[in-house]
Amino acid sequence: xxxxxxxxxxKQTRGGITSVINAYAQSSLWExxxxxxxxxxxxxxxxxxxxxxxxxFVTYFFILPKYAIVHFHLSEPPSALRKLFFIYPAxxxxxxxxxxxxxxxxxxxxxxxxxxxxxxLFRLADQIIVxxxxxxxxxxxxxxxxxPVTVVLNPSSFPVDDGGYERKPIILFAGILNxxxxxxxxxxxxxxxxxxxxxxxLILAGNGEIAEAEALAASLGIADKAICVGWVEKLYKKKLFxxxxxxxxxxxxxxxxxxxxxxxxxxxxxxxxxxGGITDMFKNGESILLHEPGDIDQLAQLMRTMMHYKTLRxxxxxxxxxxxxxxxxxEKVAAQMDGIYKALLxxxxxxxxQFVPVLGYTVFSDSLAKIPIDSxxxxxxxxxxxxxxxxxxxxxxxxxxxxxxxxxxxxxxxFALASIFMHGKxxxxxxxxxxxxxxMHRLNEDGGTAFFLGSTNKTLKRIKSRAAIEFxxxxxxxxxxxxxxxxSDTDDENMYKRINAAxxxxxxxxxxxxKQECWSIKNKLFIQAKxxxxxxxxxDWYAGTQPTVHPIWFKLRLGWLARIVLRPxxxxxxxxxxxxxxxxxxxxxxxxxxxxxxxxx
Numbered sequence: 001x002x003x004x005x006x007x008x009x010x011k012q013t014r015g016g017i018t019s020v021i022n023a024y025a026q027s028s029l030w031e032x033x034x035x036x037x038x039x040x041x042x043x044x045x046x047x048x049x050x051x052x053x054x055x056x057f058v059t060y061f062f063i064l065p066k067y068a069i070v071h072f073h074l075s076e077p078p079s080a081l082r083k084l085f086f087i088y089p090a091x092x093x094x095x096x097x098x099x100x101x102x103x104x105x106x107x108x109x110x111x112x113x114x115x116x117x118x119x120x121l122f123r124l125a126d127q128i129i130v131x132x133x134x135x136x137x138x139x140x141x142x143x144x145x146x147x148p149v150t151v152v153l154n155p156s157s158f159p160v161d162d163g164g165y166e167r168k169p170i171i172l173f174a175g176i177l178n179x180x181x182x183x184x185x186x187x188x189x190x191x192x193x194x195x196x197x198x199x200x201x202l203i204l205a206g207n208g209e210i211a212e213a214e215a216l217a218a219s220l221g222i223a224d225k226a227i228c229v230g231w232v233e234k235l236y237k238k239k240l241f242x243x244x245x246x247x248x249x250x251x252x253x254x255x256x257x258x259x260x261x262x263x264x265x266x267x268x269x270x271x272x273x274x275x276g277g278i279t280d281m282f283k284n285g286e287s288i289l290l291h292e293p294g295d296i297d298q299l300a301q302l303m304r305t306m307m308h309y310k311t312l313r314x315x316x317x318x319x320x321x322x323x324x325x326x327x328x329x330x331e332k333v334a335a336q337m338d339g340i341y342k343a344l345l346x347x348x349x350x351x352x353x354q355f356v357p358v359l360g361y362t363v364f365s366d367s368l369a370k371i372p373i374d375s376x377x378x379x380x381x382x383x384x385x386x387x388x389x390x391x392x393x394x395x396x397x398x399x400x401x402x403x404x405x406x407x408x409x410x411x412x413x414x415f416a417l418a419s420i421f422m423h424g425k426x427x428x429x430x431x432x433x434x435x436x437x438x439x440m441h442r443l444n445e446d447g448g449t450a451f452f453l454g455s456t457n458k459t460l461k462r463i464k465s466r467a468a469i470e471f472x473x474x475x476x477x478x479x480x481x482x483x484x485x486x487x488s489d490t491d492d493e494n495m496y497k498r499i500n501a502a503x504x505x506x507x508x509x510x511x512x513x514x515k516q517e518c519w520s521i522k523n524k525l526f527i528q529a530k531x532x533x534x535x536x537x538x539x540d541w542y543a544g545t546q547p548t549v550h551p552i553w554f555k556l557r558l559g560w561l562a563r564i565v566l567r568p569x570x571x572x573x574x575x576x577x578x579x580x581x582x583x584x585x586x587x588x589x590x591x592x593x594x595x596x597x598x599x600x601x
Contacts, residue, residue, distance in 0.1 A: 132277025177208030182250035
């Protein structure tokens with residue numbers, strides 16, 4: 001079942017993110033995608049915030065497997081930092097991740113000293129959503145134009161029922177009372193006008209510096225005209241927005257204010273500042289009136305004009321409402337989001353074959369079903385692991401063989417972890433046993449021939465006996481080459497002769513690493529097969545000559561631990577190579593090199 005986990009602040013948190021998600025929750029998108037609102041933060045004391053965070057983190061691991069997409073809503077650095085703890089597990093479990101950015105200023109978020117947090121989040125995101133073209137350009141300026149960024153406007157639920165209220169001479173401010181929102185500016189501007197227009201009233205709705213706002217109004221002699229009503233919801237909010245004649249939000253920084261959109265949806269003309277994405281959608285003097293942040297005289301003049309001319313108020317609000325109908329309806333925005341969700345879960349067969357660059361290697365990260373068996377040219381599949389990476393640093397022939405692979409598939413989890421931490425891209429797990437099982441099933445469906453090259457005659461005989469039962473439509477041929485550190489030309493020719501006589505669809509090679517990889521790349525032009533698959537220890541596992549790792553360990557991402565327990569001597573032999581992998585991984589993680597992108601073939 002396709003479902004979406006929406007990771008954000010609490011439903012009770014007062015602010016724009018909550019308003020946006022609430023709007024989505026009222027649409028068909030929420031039900032169609034079985035969305036769940038998952039809380040990682042609440043507005044409360046620091047201790048309670050910490051308790052909620054850790055409780056959410058533990059719960060997250062139990063519910064994460066049920067969801068295909070994780071949609072993260074975040075804003076300023078504390079919000080972004082919290083999401084880091086949740087996005088890494090999501091990528092580890094192979095979930096598609098959306099980072100939905102609601103920051104109010106580049107300077108306080110991804111262009112600040114906390115840029116590294118956003119850089120990590122954006123690397124891990126399969127899709128980044130911003131609130132307007134302004135934000136898209138700002139991201140591209142800071143991080144380049146390779147990010148998967150899409151503009152999705154904040155949705156608005158309208159038409160709005162006027163509730164039978166009549167417009168009154170009220171200027172409404174709605175938002176948190178703090179310096180960023182400019183509440184002091186609107187009070188100062190109104191104070192310049194209250195004697196000229198004594199019938200008008202200023203109402204400030206929102207939590208925050210209420211006492212400071214009331215003290216400022218009193219000092220300016222407008223305590224009875226500038227009234228703070230605190231945070232308002234539901235019926236009282238409806239009453240205020242349907243009675244107000246002008247909406248004023250003189251912000252110094254905004255993402256894309258939901259309060260402005262709400263005001264326009266209630267047919268209130270808006271006075272605000274050209275910050276964030278406002279000017280991307282609304283034109284000054286036509287659908288909105290704009291003044292420079294902090295310019296109280298200019299703000300007072302715009303307020304005076306609006307207060308005097310009802311026809312202007314009507315013209316501005318009508319134009320703005322028309323733009324809302326065209327661009328901001330919940331139906332239109334939800335449809336766009338639905339398209340984003342569908343694109344992320346597009347069937348693998350419809351996507352180009354995907355490869356992920358990691359530590360100088362191009363690793364196959366896609367469905368094995370996309371690899372053809374009937375290609376005109378012979379193809380080679382090799383696997384890569386921390387051990388083979390470390391070994392390749394000491395053996396240039398082996399390094400060239402791995403890099404010459406047509407399909408270099410993941411063996412173990414650590415290359416996937418390296419890719420996640422360095423580039424934010426997971427790698428699809430296609431380990432040796434998975435590759436063997438997949439291609440044997442495909443051969444069995446249509447009937448074909450598999451040739452097993454390597455190991456002992458005893459092991460090959462066991463493989464043939466078991467395969468005859470499990471894959472009855474596959475013809476099995478095999479050859480055990482001499483056990484040598486290096487083959488002679490005569491040995492190679494003898495192997496060609498036996499393989500080519502069988503003309504197999506697939507040649508499985510099990511000579512152990514790095515011998516099998518080097519031999520396959522060197523000799524593939526002399527071999528009459530369609531696909532060469534180097535799978536090493538799979539020969540012994542399938543034959544039962546070595547203990548196998550139970551599939552549950554791979555599902556738990558602990559196959560490596562089971563292998564250590566079953567074959568500690570291999571771990572001891574390879575630990576040096578693996579340490580080279582971890583050393584290079586950490587060096588790359590903390591370097592300042594530009595991230596690599598997906599490559600497509």
